[in-house]
Amino acid sequence: MKVLKFGGTSVGSPERMKKLLDIVNPQERQIMVLSAVSGTTNSLVEIAQAYLATDKVKAGELVKALKDKYEVFIKELLQQPQFLAQAKDLIDYHFGILAAFANDLFTAVEEKVVLAQGELLSTTLYHIYLKEIGVPSVLLPALDFMRTDEDNEPIVDYITEHLQPLLDASKDVNLFITQGYICRNAFGEIDNLRRGGSDYTASLIGAGIKAEEVQIWTDIDGMHNNDPRIVKGTKPIARLSFDEAAELAYFGAKILHPQSVFPAQKYKIPVRLLNTMEPQAFGTLISLESEKGKIKSIAAKDGITAIKVQSSRMLLAYGFLRRVFEVFERYKTPIDMITTSEVAVSVTIDDTRYLGEITKELSDFGNVEVDVNQSIICVVGDLGAGSHGFASRVFESLKHIPLRMISYGGSNYNISFLVKTDDKVETLRSLHNRLFE
Numbered sequence: 001m002k003v004l005k006f007g008g009t010s011v012g013s014p015e016r017m018k019k020l021l022d023i024v025n026p027q028e029r030q031i032m033v034l035s036a037v038s039g040t041t042n043s044l045v046e047i048a049q050a051y052l053a054t055d056k057v058k059a060g061e062l063v064k065a066l067k068d069k070y071e072v073f074i075k076e077l078l079q080q081p082q083f084l085a086q087a088k089d090l091i092d093y094h095f096g097i098l099a100a101f102a103n104d105l106f107t108a109v110e111e112k113v114v115l116a117q118g119e120l121l122s123t124t125l126y127h128i129y130l131k132e133i134g135v136p137s138v139l140l141p142a143l144d145f146m147r148t149d150e151d152n153e154p155i156v157d158y159i160t161e162h163l164q165p166l167l168d169a170s171k172d173v174n175l176f177i178t179q180g181y182i183c184r185n186a187f188g189e190i191d192n193l194r195r196g197g198s199d200y201t202a203s204l205i206g207a208g209i210k211a212e213e214v215q216i217w218t219d220i221d222g223m224h225n226n227d228p229r230i231v232k233g234t235k236p237i238a239r240l241s242f243d244e245a246a247e248l249a250y251f252g253a254k255i256l257h258p259q260s261v262f263p264a265q266k267y268k269i270p271v272r273l274l275n276t277m278e279p280q281a282f283g284t285l286i287s288l289e290s291e292k293g294k295i296k297s298i299a300a301k302d303g304i305t306a307i308k309v310q311s312s313r314m315l316l317a318y319g320f321l322r323r324v325f326e327v328f329e330r331y332k333t334p335i336d337m338i339t340t341s342e343v344a345v346s347v348t349i350d351d352t353r354y355l356g357e358i359t360k361e362l363s364d365f366g367n368v369e370v371d372v373n374q375s376i377i378c379v380v381g382d383l384g385a386g387s388h389g390f391a392s393r394v395f396e397s398l399k400h401i402p403l404r405m406i407s408y409g410g411s412n413y414n415i416s417f418l419v420k421t422d423d424k425v426e427t428l429r430s431l432h433n434r435l436f437e
Contacts, residue, residue: 004215005033005180005202011122012038014077017129023217023279026135030349031176031205034126035116035198037073040066047098048114051106055321057094060102067095070121083132090124113186115189116143119198127177132419135173142167145208146183148191154183154200156263159208166211177203199260200210203271207263214264214271216256221275222284223248223255225297228431230425233437237297242291244380245271246299249412251299251378261286261369295381295390298431300424303350304336304374306404307359310344311366320365321345325363335408336376337416346405348376348418372420374404375424379431383408393417397434401427 004024011017011034023143024030041068050059056267057218074087094117101110119142127139145162148154163281167176180198185191185414199216206214220228222236223245240248242265255273264271264286274283309324324345328335331354335347349355360366379394391408394415419427 003206008035008038029174033180033202040118048111054072056102063098109274116182138170140178142179150186205262206269220280222273245286301376306371308346308369327353375421377417
């Protein structure tokens, strides 16, 4: 059985939604994981923010505007009065839920309920469309089997235990539809997966049912070897290892969230990135296998802040780095890159909410310097100790670029640099010309 995830652009219009059957074969047993219709989640975020600000008038206007869009959507999606009426009832129900929050206390719990409505709408509308054209399908509520624990981590065993019986109960049906992104938390409340959203859902379902393959369908033909928005002549990468894909996703490749590959990696489920606009394209296959002795791609991550702590007390001292890292732990601020010398340590962060508090505490250890508007450039491929010549080619291409930090050796798949964001474009292009042209 395969798991196929379709993002918001893939279901972004009635025409796109109808064309999914050009990709999905109803004769094969598959689970379709759908995102919300493109633009819906952003609108739901605005509605939730209006309610949180107690601006009920604005919230009501936003709810009506979004409902009007769906009224038009269903008229283009469906033709027969019977199914159009079902879609109209569905819209009335979900937008009734959204409007009713004007009468209640609105907290973070209700916010999660608001954000869940997009996926609940898209999946049920598609299920109604399949009924209209006579394609058998089963709608699987993700809230019945997708659950997180007290640490907000998904429980794969729970997915297996609760999803497999639903599949077994409909052995005569090949096509199953479920929602990406949404889940229940440890308290049974409606929640969401945040990191990776629908991609994460697809990977978790693939792990839970030991799927043959997980397919992530987007509007680009796989991961490219550089950012196509900045660099001309980029090409899709045919094959990546899970580790390479995670590195690229974490350091800037927007097509996939790094968290979403881990469940598939743990259970050895291949992940394929494909393009709904070009279904015949090979895309990118992510698996345990990878091409050896090859640089695969370059990615960039913006919005980085570098912090350097310099102190003579570091020299030959034990416990110093632990105390430094404990400061970031107290403020729940992840670190991206780390470099050290005898008397200094530099780290990078992308979450600056507590930058003031962090730097204040770090100043107790020594002199603190902060550099903002930085970007991490990541070169990914087979870069282990047995590979020769790659590092020299990389450094040769960057001899005219000021480098703030360099990280090499922490992974067999990654060389990372910190540069000023103003130098990012030149860095990406220079690396591309040297490594791929």
